[in-house]
Amino acid sequence: MSVFPRRSHAAEGPTEGISRHRHRLVNPLASLGLAAAMVLATVPLTAQAEENLTPGPTVYADPNSPTGYTGHFVYYNPTATSVRFVADILLRNWADQSDPTVYQPSQYKPGLMRGGGGYDVQMTNAGNGYWVTDVPLAAGANQYWFYVDNNTNLWVADPANSPIFAPDGLQGTARRAFNKVFVPYDAAKQDFAPLEARQIELPREDSAKGTWSYVPIDIPNQTGRTLGVYLPPNYDPNRAEPYKTIYMQHGGGQDQSDWLNMGNVPVIMDNLLDDGTTEPAVVIATNTNYLGPVGSQAVLGDAYPNLRNVVIPFVEQNYNVSTAPIDRAFAGLSAGSAVTQNLIRDDADLFGYYGPWSGGASVPATTPDLVEPYILFGGGRWDFGLPNANTVANLDNFGFIENVVVAGAHDFNTWNQMFSIWARDYLWHPEAFIQDEIGTLKTNVAATDLNKGNKNALTVKLDQALKLVAKGDSQGALDVLAGYLTQVGEFQTAGKVTPEQAAALTSDAQKIRTNLSAWL
Numbered sequence: 001m002s003v004f005p006r007r008s009h010a011a012e013g014p015t016e017g018i019s020r021h022r023h024r025l026v027n028p029l030a031s032l033g034l035a036a037a038m039v040l041a042t043v044p045l046t047a048q049a050e051e052n053l054t055p056g057p058t059v060y061a062d063p064n065s066p067t068g069y070t071g072h073f074v075y076y077n078p079t080a081t082s083v084r085f086v087a088d089i090l091l092r093n094w095a096d097q098s099d100p101t102v103y104q105p106s107q108y109k110p111g112l113m114r115g116g117g118g119y120d121v122q123m124t125n126a127g128n129g130y131w132v133t134d135v136p137l138a139a140g141a142n143q144y145w146f147y148v149d150n151n152t153n154l155w156v157a158d159p160a161n162s163p164i165f166a167p168d169g170l171q172g173t174a175r176r177a178f179n180k181v182f183v184p185y186d187a188a189k190q191d192f193a194p195l196e197a198r199q200i201e202l203p204r205e206d207s208a209k210g211t212w213s214y215v216p217i218d219i220p221n222q223t224g225r226t227l228g229v230y231l232p233p234n235y236d237p238n239r240a241e242p243y244k245t246i247y248m249q250h251g252g253g254q255d256q257s258d259w260l261n262m263g264n265v266p267v268i269m270d271n272l273l274d275d276g277t278t279e280p281a282v283v284i285a286t287n288t289n290y291l292g293p294v295g296s297q298a299v300l301g302d303a304y305p306n307l308r309n310v311v312i313p314f315v316e317q318n319y320n321v322s323t324a325p326i327d328r329a330f331a332g333l334s335a336g337s338a339v340t341q342n343l344i345r346d347d348a349d350l351f352g353y354y355g356p357w358s359g360g361a362s363v364p365a366t367t368p369d370l371v372e373p374y375i376l377f378g379g380g381r382w383d384f385g386l387p388n389a390n391t392v393a394n395l396d397n398f399g400f401i402e403n404v405v406v407a408g409a410h411d412f413n414t415w416n417q418m419f420s421i422w423a424r425d426y427l428w429h430p431e432a433f434i435q436d437e438i439g440t441l442k443t444n445v446a447a448t449d450l451n452k453g454n455k456n457a458l459t460v461k462l463d464q465a466l467k468l469v470a471k472g473d474s475q476g477a478l479d480v481l482a483g484y485l486t487q488v489g490e491f492q493t494a495g496k497v498t499p500e501q502a503a504a505l506t507s508d509a510q511k512i513r514t515n516l517s518a519w520l
Contacts, residue, residue: 068186078129249332331355
């Protein structure tokens with residue numbers, strides 16, 4: 001059975017034990033353009049690739065590969081006595097999630113997706129300091145690193161294909177060094193729509209490109225700090241309509257570098273904008289170490305004071321971005337999910353949209369103003385930080401909250417997909433969060449003893465309200481809901497619906513009204 005999210009219309013996976021709409025198994029599918037590999041050669045034979053000792057990754061079309069492509073990796077280190085190639089490319093069965101097998105890359109078959117954890121293999125010593133290995137790879141951004149001399153505490157970046165690290169970021173063993181290599185989709189061999197969707201992560205030769213860099217920012221009592229800043233293609237500092245902002249928070253062993261490198265935010269944003277499926281936005285990558293203390297659970301408005309008092313004002317003073325909270329979004333992975341959830345607990349309407357991913361679900365149902373923001377929980381199917389679906393469903397009774405599960409583990413296979421889905425299907429789309437409540441209200445209307453005409457009158461108003469929300473006309477939606485509530489009250493006065501039925505017909509409508517009114 002397939003469960004289709006709004007707009008993207010692509011999902012795979014069983015739905016046993018999953019609630020009707022609170023817990024979705026989804027995979028993003030958008031318009032796809034021609035993507036280039038990081039280094040894509042048309043070498044026909046594996047033997048020829050083995051002779052290539054150019055440091056870095058080479059991805060080549062390979063008729064002998066189960067995916068149609070092989071990655072050839074060369075690492076140069078003349079002092080190493082051994083080198084291990086490690087990559088989050090082991091496979092799990094997304095098409096049949098009851099299958100407990102963890103598959104090797106060489107065992108690829110349609111239906112498998114990355115999410116089985118780390119592939120770890122000794123590289124071959126090719127002499128003169130060169131170390132090589134070959135492995136079948138599937139579509140999207142694949143992540144890898146090296147262990148030199150069996151030192152698993154130091155994740156070594158590929159010097160021939162290194163991430164661009166923040167100058168004030170983590171160093172040495174404190175950093176998890178993810179390198180990425182882009183792999184095209186082979187429709188014949190890979191033949192799986194959720195994997196095809198990961199082409200959204202691949203650079204397109206002919207699309208407009210945004211820019212990104214590390215920008216210095218003065219943080220109290222700290223020196224040399226930077227923000228990662230992505231500006232969309234053709235960013236206009238004088239545009240009449242200010243841009244929206246997306247703040248991204250890293251996880252443990254990471255810093256502001258990771259969302260911009262392995263997290264692939266610039267490439268994904270460029271592609272979504274090329275497809276016309278998201279709005280141009282400025283993306284800010286922050287570092288937990290300078291946001292300030294988490295604050296007291298008992299005192300609202302004191303969490304991460306540097307974010308509130310320094311970072312956001314800096315961004316809004318130096319870039320042409322909106323100062324309205326509804327035009328700001330904040331998301332984080334793992335430890336960054338904890339930051340995100342602390343922000344919700346602390347000041348729910350500081351941002352209009354939140355994305356807590358792969359960090360459980362710890363937001364209290366009693367959180368003040370929880371009804372106001374739009375929150376997308378999510379994680380990977382084989383992710384130890386996957387939020388509990390029942391907990392998220394309960395929170396949705398108090399706010400506007402969705403939950404997305406993708407093929408992946410506690411890794412960027414999950415997080416790249418989460419960002420793609422969030423930026424395309426949920427950001428700046430309150431209707432994506434409100435449609436569940438509208439659906440519940442329509443179900444409750446159908447369950448009454450009202451005649452067909454009266455039921456239709458109520459249902460039409462609900463549909464119209466949702467359409468107005470999707471058009472950005474919140475006031476119009478509020479006016480329609482006011483008419484709906486008046487009509488329900490009249491039906492109750494006339495004895496056409498019971499008090500219990502009237503309550504079922506009004507509670508979610510009042511919840512929507514509270515939400516929409518907060519952002520006017």
